[in-house]
Amino acid sequence: MKYDICIVGGCGHVGLPLGMAFADKGQSVVLYDINDAVIEKVNKGVVPFKENGAEKVLSKVVKNQKLKATHDKTVIRDSKVVVLVIGTPVDEHLNPKVGDIIRAIKDVEDELRDDQLLVMRSTLYPGVTEKVEIYLRKMGKKTLVAFCPERIIEGHALTELYELPQIVAGTSAEATKKASELFKLLTKKIMVTKPTEAELAKLFTNTWRYINFAISNQFYMIANSHGLDFYNIYDAMTEDYPRLKTFAKAGLAAGPCLFKDTMQLSAFSGNNFFLGHSAMLVNEGLPLFIIDAMKQKYDLRKSTVAILGMAFKGNNDDSRESLSYKLKKILEVEADIVLCNDPYVNDPRFVSIDEIKKRADIIVLATPHSVYADEKWDGKEVVDMWNFYGNGGLV
Ligand SMILES: NC(=O)c1ccc[n+]([C@@H]2O[C@H](COP(=O)([O-])OP(=O)(O)OC[C@H]3O[C@@H](n4cnc5c(N)ncnc54)[C@H](O)[C@@H]3O)[C@@H](O)[C@H]2O)c1
Known part of the structure; x- marks a missing residue:
């Protein structure tokens, strides 16, 4: 052949x-x-x-x-x-x-x-x-x-x-x-x-990851809603503590696989997969939590908010099922103006970092692309759920 x-x-x-x-x-x-x-x-x-x-x-x-x-x-x-x-x-x-x-x-x-x-x-x-x-x-x-x-x-x-x-x-x-x-x-x-075991092995793998991200995101929301710095707690918990090696950081958990595979597993378990659905509520709820917390701190109606990163994860150009777009949609209702940037996702509506520096009042770091690490955001409010800039993950 x-x-x-x-x-x-x-x-x-x-x-x-x-x-x-x-x-x-x-x-x-x-x-x-x-x-x-x-x-x-x-x-x-x-x-x-x-x-x-x-x-x-x-x-x-x-x-x-x-x-x-x-x-x-x-x-x-x-x-x-x-x-x-x-x-x-x-x-x-x-x-x-x-x-x-x-x-x-x-x-x-x-x-x-x-x-x-x-x-x-x-x-x-x-x-x-x-x-x-x-x-x-x-x-x-x-x-x-x-x-x-x-x-x-x-x-x-x-x-x-x-x-x-x-x-x-x-x-x-x-x-x-x-x-x-x-x-x-x-x-x-x-x-x-066996084939069905392998099909489940794949769904279990992705769902396990999705649930783990949900644990971190839920803990992040608990700490944050009490005015506590999740990452200070995270560091205290994980330092030299091998049993928490797989404890993820908080952040938008999205993309073309984890969510849909958790939903496939849910369908396979007669829609009684409470843990999977709870993970979905937590992970899909994080953008809403962030915006609610922002509303309490800032006058969003009068603010120009910039979203940094539209890909579903850092250093990647895949925007499929990215929660940055959910953030964008809600912010377009709540804020005065919403600007978006991504160095890897092509979209004529996106603006440059220079324009964001000129126009934005608040920056939301949605996707932790490494290229954002060297940017200085003097005079701007930065919402950093990833603790990317190391100043604590507080909104
Ligand atoms: N992206 C990942 O990292 C990843 C990881 C593990 C598993 N998966 C799984 O792998 C599968 C593919 O995902 P992907 O991310 O590569 O998708 P993709 O959309 O990037 O690629 C699918 C490709 O198939 C082509 N295509 C669609 N219908 C076709 C057809 N009838 N005949 C020929 N070509 C066709 C599309 O043009 C596209 O190029 C999915 O089931 C996904 O869940 C993806």
Whole structure:
């Protein structure tokens, strides 16, 4: 066959670094995607989003023709392994959109061959891998099916793909063997589970993180509403205290994965996942808490407020599901003028740091991009829930 690996949804945040990593290990990789703008970028060696260390690897694997991107889905039939990694969001009612995966499979079904391995890598609602297996068998296909979830932290794929163990769950022993061989090209440790266990392992991983951020955010709100400095308490608690190693700092907990995966798990637990929903109330409530506290301290109606950072996390350009936008929306009701800045997110409505320095009365540090560290905000009020500037996280 012409290609070792075809990645469906290959120009996205998960697909592209994965394809680059395989190509860098000598595999011939083709990325099938439906977004022509990103396909063009990738084929020119341009990484369409911020990903540490990606430029060098992409230009290398494009130049040595180990990787290319295309909108032509017939490349699927020319590949030994097909990895599916399209987005799996929740819908407007926070229910998993299981149909998207089945639709994507139907869309490429004619290209799938009996001697291929199909690896599902998107985060899946429990049971979907088996549903895909049943669907393919119904269509008379013998394609092997495995679920191998991505657990990389966005922006660090090109280190973590090689360092983290890979969970592998085939729907048959042969699928598990082939998928394990595939990921052994990247990492030493393979953890084998059943498909539904692996689907839950991925959801548990993200939900565990989301709940942990909620603990910090709730503690932050408790301390703050009593006029106490959460970070002074945090430092006292965590200094040389190993049992609190994973105690996160407070801050906006958002992005395209943690929230929606917690909601997927909630749907899987009959909407009785009290801890998950509580975490959602806390994390989604933090912008409201911040603005309420600001209202008590400042005359917001007469204030120009600037939001620093619109990406969902620091040093990243991904604004999907960023809570900075929730802050912006509420502040547009409460404040006189709202200005936004982000060094990495492109938006013609955003203003420069110089303009913020000229016009803003209050600064809200929403996303702790390192480039903000050297800025001086003389004469301005700074709301710093991250304690980024080290003056305490009080509003
Ligand atoms: N972003 C992360 O850090 C991360 C981490 C772990 C797991 N995940 C999971 O991985 C999956 C993908 O997330 P992502 O962030 O890479 O999404 P993304 O939106 O960045 O990428 C998805 C890509 O798929 C393409 N696409 C959509 N439908 C398609 C179709 N029918 N055929 C071919 N291409 C199609 C899109 O054009 C896009 O390039 C999700 O399930 C997500 O939950 C993401």
